Amino acid sequence: QDEPLIFELGGWSKTGVDLPAASADASDLAGLTREAVALPGLSEPEAVRHYVRLSQKNHAIDLALYPLGSCTMKHNPRLNEKAARLAGFSDIHPLQPVSTVQGALALMDRLAHWLKTLTGMPAVALSPKAGAHGELCGLLCIKAAHEAAGQGHRRTVLVPTSAHGTNPATAAFVGYAVQEIAQTEDGRVDLADLESKLGPDVAAIMVTNPNTCGLFERDIIEIAKLTHAAGAYFYCDGANFNAIVGRVRPGDLGVDAMHINLHKTFSTPHGGGGPGAGPVVLSEALAPFAPAPWVVSGSDGLRLAEEATGPAAQAFGRMSAFHGQMGMFVRAYAYMLSHGADGLRQVAEDAVLNANYVKARLCDVMSPAFPDGPCMHEALFDDAWLEGTGVSTLDFAKAMIDEGFHPMTMYFPLVVHGAMLIEPTETESKAELDRFCEALRALAVAAKGNDKDRFKGAPHLAPLRRLDETLAARKPKLAWKPDPAGGA
Amino acid sequence: QDEPLIFELGGWSKTGVDLPAASADASDLAGLTREAVALPGLSEPEAVRHYVRLSQKNHAIDLALYPLGSCTMKHNPRLNEKAARLAGFSDIHPLQPVSTVQGALALMDRLAHWLKTLTGMPAVALSPKAGAHGELCGLLCIKAAHEAAGQGHRRTVLVPTSAHGTNPATAAFVGYAVQEIAQTEDGRVDLADLESKLGPDVAAIMVTNPNTCGLFERDIIEIAKLTHAAGAYFYCDGANFNAIVGRVRPGDLGVDAMHINLHKTFSTPHGGGGPGAGPVVLSEALAPFAPAPWVVSGSDGLRLAEEATGPAAQAFGRMSAFHGQMGMFVRAYAYMLSHGADGLRQVAEDAVLNANYVKARLCDVMSPAFPDGPCMHEALFDDAWLEGTGVSTLDFAKAMIDEGFHPMTMYFPLVVHGAMLIEPTETESKAELDRFCEALRALAVAAKGNDKDRFKGAPHLAPLRRLDETLAARKPKLAWKPDPAGGA
Amino acid sequence: MRYLPLTPDDRAEMLGVIGAPDVDALFADVPAAARLPGPVDLPHHAGELEVERELSALAAMNRTAGSGPFFCGAGAYRHHVPATVDHIIQRSEFLTSYTPYQPEIAQGTLQVLFEFQTQVAALTGLDVANASMYDGSTACAEAVMMAQRVTRREKAILSGGLHPHYAATTQTIAHAEGMQIVRQKAAIDAEAAVIDAIDEHTACVVVQTPNVFGVVTDVAKIAEAAHAKGALLIVVTTEAVSFGLLKSPGEMGADIAVAEGQSIGNALNFGGPYVGLFAVREKLVRSMPGRLCGETVDADGRRGYVLTLSTREQHIRREKATSNICTNSGLCALAFSIHMSLLGGVGLRRLAEVNHARARELKATVEAAGLEVLTPRFFNEIAVRTKGPAAALVEALLARGVVAGVPFSRLDPAAGLDDVLLLAATETTTSQDIAALAAALKAA
């Protein structure tokens, strides 16, 4: 059922908020005020219905498996939502006196302690607001460290071909030249190629580990050593930290900086596209360059280092206003406390177990990109098995919708043809995994059995059929406009 | 999609609640303990998914019009939910010292004040837990009053034929003989018939006003006078108070007792079947007999009269443990404060306006049971217009489901053949009413146009097709049982 | 007004369609004398901010159970409810739906009720449960009246261990319906006295375990005695968590089990809304009050659920109906069922064990503080004898920041047990809470 836009519901003179009449004297603003704002208002019943109806057009983790590789769509505990809404966290202002926010600062301090302990790294910058923002923060630290050491001439960053697009994007953004590192047959960084490219102009390497093929970089310690020997820093993309949390500390691998997507590993909700949070853990070498602000413990309690003075003198700057995504910190910390050191280790184990189980259950009907050896938290397939069927990765993914599942990540990583990257996460039960695998097996049989229309036309059972994305890009319609023929 | 029962999800050795290990010494309970409880547990992700999936199989006010006549399905403000969850209301015990619950008692006192003022009645018993419970409370007051006045021999209660089933049920329950009052052509109490039946054996009359035909009892004041003249009390069923709140005070009509469904007039959520709340307002004559407890104001604050002593000496007893549906009181009071005296009056006006609008928009394609004059908050149709179509009231109602609406109340009141009772409520917008009327008009055309299959097989688009209620009653299966062939 | 979607323009247009000059015309049937000329004498509408302020101010005048040491029980217990429970019951589709009379678009509510019924049956050790009652006390009254229907006898014997509010409610309601209620004298270990009172006019005996003084009793002997005289045994439980550890009513011979389900899934709420549990043996199902949900199939043969056997209900039976219950406590039953699904049998057992362990600690502590503990076998609540009136002690301890429990006199002033104090402990009670009580007792 089509849901009208709020602009079509007709409340141009309506409001759903009761406010006292103000003494509307705005005489001191003469000439500075606007005409009425032309936006519709909905009474509360209308608004509730509009949004509840719309919500039912969404897929969600709470409805079924959401196996988006690299996105880590796991269960979002409601306790965390409740905690984040405690007035003591939600109703405090970032600039009220620090003596009145000691609990908030303590929470940030404890969160930092957990992140540092879990990664084996001595420092963390909490303020980045998302993963890509964290990458930027990490590279800025590296840049600042090089400059402080008279190594400002290092202008190259090495990135594997399988990297997330944000890695080269961020490096280029900071003004680095990006050079690709080749990949081996078995989906890892080509050590020889890396070694050949590590020179005096290299500022850093950026490696995701486990990588985007869902594989652990076996030579990771060697990679770090070579990098450090070349005078470069090792940035690790922590998007897949979920796979190793509690079992491997990036600090033990020689990592200098790594962002952590709190929404992935520590389950703050994705919310239809954010907000996320991307704290960055830092090695001893990079720690002094972390951006302001951070929490400092003093004789009269906790306070904030907000300015580039004193211990923060070497800070490279500020990533955003205020102190970071506090609401996400509360949720992530609640998640950590709930799991504890033992539970977080189990998180990694179950995430990896679930992915390997899916891989094992599907490997005879689909083609794993790297059949040998275990995968980590996600199972990667290519589209070789679809050859000759006339069904594409996209078609197959859209047909999954009709089975009640969200498609997996498609066509990423770029190094695998027609890639299908399945990440079940640790919060799926065996029963749900079996249901999923059965559905995919049946689809695979159908795809090979010449049932092409079922796939080309998919989805059939979603609120809408396949959407015309080309039209959207060719003639962008990015805002509602009143019907020129009349209407509001 | 079929959702398994929790018993089929397999968590027989699982729990979704983490508890510390207890020192399990229960030696003092030797011989008094049971074996394990055979119930499945779900991890939290599994539980969330189960219930979220199930929820999507429900219709709700938040999704579309829910025009159940006499049930008053109106918008449930979320502010009220928030207020009821304030720890100061939700986390207090009914028996903690009264000095520690002064705010709760004050809220009950203020709620009572609003109810008394809106009804023009001097007293209210808050403790009844639902409408029927309120009816019982009212009749027990009446019985106690008669007994106190040496009129215990009055054993008859008069009830119109159009009454809610709960009215005669309650009267019979209390031991009264029920006698029906005839109805006039125009859907009101037949005054002559009433007068003829009012004798020295009559304890009370029970009249719903506005009545279940959606009509205001024009002779209501005369009815009250006749009743009082005969030494009987006037019990008013307040289920339809929504239609007159703020415009008419039952006390001014001569009512002696009336229950108020807080979930109807004051919008506490119906919650799939409760909990409700049914406070009873009482006249001067009945007030002394109200059941315990109630709030009393004293020199050192508020306290509770919980026992049949002192001012409560004439109380007829206790309707339930503790002090009533506090959670509902908070919601109802929030609703009252939000509307205020002016807004509540508007509630009645808009409820009546909306019903008359629906009646006007449908009267040419359906047959209103009482075409002349305005209706109150609900529009009543009979099935004369379906004659010869082969489509029944039930079929028509089920076809509404396919249009995205909940059916109206059917086959009630009993006095109208194939009755369809539509109550839109005041929280429907004109746009939604138009959408509803258009859908019903189109259905009416289809019904008359020989499109019988569409109706007989309806619903087609609901999570399930029509259910076999006969089978359910003939072979009652009221609990899940393990498959004898195996399984858990 | 934010909840009223009609605009003045809408109203004018709609009146035009209706053909009425103004809205007053629609109220023409109201006698002129009864038409209020304007709003009643109450405040006018207020914004959310203002309403929230008033309610928050009232809420702030109450001392919450969670704000310090707290030992009240006596029929309402403070337990920890997982956040998931409250989240789910607030979903629009559960919160804002009606009684599931149209099963095709109410399978969510109906399947939950079916699961709820199965859970309650398992907990009580009986065969069939209904879809919930208002609360434990009204469920108790309904059970007594049901016994009358089943046995065609008029007399009900209420044990002196039954919660006085339950006894009073049953007396009020069942008496109104014509029954003779024999309420035995309140006593700590009252259950033994019940047997002697049973005779051939007895429809039922009502015993509570753990009783209002916290005493756990194996009622099998009472069941035997009742059955020997053709009477039914009704077992009442006010602390549903005890089902995790103690012998179930069914196991001990109960014909009807009723319970207050608040402890599982529901907050204290100052006494309501709560949820009554009601379960019976298979053969009694058609005499059972309340709603029932049953399994069936749809037109395509798919499994589904409906309300069934409603010919027992008053909105259908009118004056021939036999129970007072009409609505149920749907949302509280949903909360109960979610919490129970999360716990599972394993979790409920552990929760019960934690409760019992906490109460053992409480008992040891108050004994060490010199108070006499009167409850010989307990689950999570004990009765103690106070020096002087319990109510005075509670006030004295309150002054020291401890809410020390419920004086029995609050429940039954006429019982002559003014020196009895009821104290409960749950998983939310900490050792610090108990230590604080001990310290306050010492100081008071």
Place this chain on the structure above:
Amino acid sequence: MRYLPLTPDDRAEMLGVIGAPDVDALFADVPAAARLPGPVDLPHHAGELEVERELSALAAMNRTAGSGPFFCGAGAYRHHVPATVDHIIQRSEFLTSYTPYQPEIAQGTLQVLFEFQTQVAALTGLDVANASMYDGSTACAEAVMMAQRVTRREKAILSGGLHPHYAATTQTIAHAEGMQIVRQKAAIDAEAAVIDAIDEHTACVVVQTPNVFGVVTDVAKIAEAAHAKGALLIVVTTEAVSFGLLKSPGEMGADIAVAEGQSIGNALNFGGPYVGLFAVREKLVRSMPGRLCGETVDADGRRGYVLTLSTREQHIRREKATSNICTNSGLCALAFSIHMSLLGGVGLRRLAEVNHARARELKATVEAAGLEVLTPRFFNEIAVRTKGPAAALVEALLARGVVAGVPFSRLDPAAGLDDVLLLAATETTTSQDIAALAAALKAA
């Protein structure tokens, strides 16, 4: 562990299917030296009750804005958000969904984003808005870098009225990307000084209104000056409620408007998460950073929405991408959009008027208390000159129970404006609050 559904039996069975002896075998690729033998040195798992206790204890150590007179603003404002907003954003379907890359099953999120974009465009008086940024400060940095792309110039001039955190963020990020940032000296009425600095190398000028001192400025003249030199005008707004009353950026000639949207729909949250608003003139749309949602049709010709023009985004463009934003602030944007839909233009106007009226009352009161008000034209925030350091006064007033606002030195200690205090008032500020401030000022 309550969030992990696998049982030991499940794990064993699954390992069998995989053909691995144990879970360690699945971690075989991890170098032996890096395998932790057991859990790290942190506490073990805890139940909900325990976690809630720890977090509640931390929360209780903070003084909430709502607990007394409170006048902090400076880029984050305490407004009343209708309960409906928080209810809806917690719906599973919104809360637990991902970026809407599969539009067929994400129309809920997508339609909301389309509505949000339209609302933001209307508020800012511009043509097109994106689907939100992290917050106002990063949106500001992105706007500056966008100006570089559009004008192919390197210099950005930041007005001295720009929030110092915004200036610092822009300096950090845009400078990293290679821009030259000219940050003007902080001054109450700083906007006039901007014009003189514009030259033919200027990519953009950034001015804020109301500025960080609360000053409302008609920036039309700055727009003219910028445009005359081929530069873009970026207008920053940190208090989105002001859009209800003040001339919009678009109306005054802005090419890009960025704003912090927190005030509408979102709580204070100690600074985050918030939601950045970003709107531009039509012709600039393809240079705009961030996600965009556009209308299209599905295979059956039915209207629908998709993310579009994503060729600008970094996950697609890799090293050729031009912005740092990847995720957006979806849930906060949803909250914004719901609150805005409830308000409507009519309600936002009234809300803005109430805010202004409260600030007028605040101004009159602090003036009467003898403080010099520095802000000539204000919306809901004023700067005042304090006798002695503002920070000391704030501490003194805090001791009297009043949170008196933000000392400017907290934002920019080097500005030499230690005696400037920023005070904001909103619809949540009562006359009693203002009176309490006056009393505290008198006493301090």
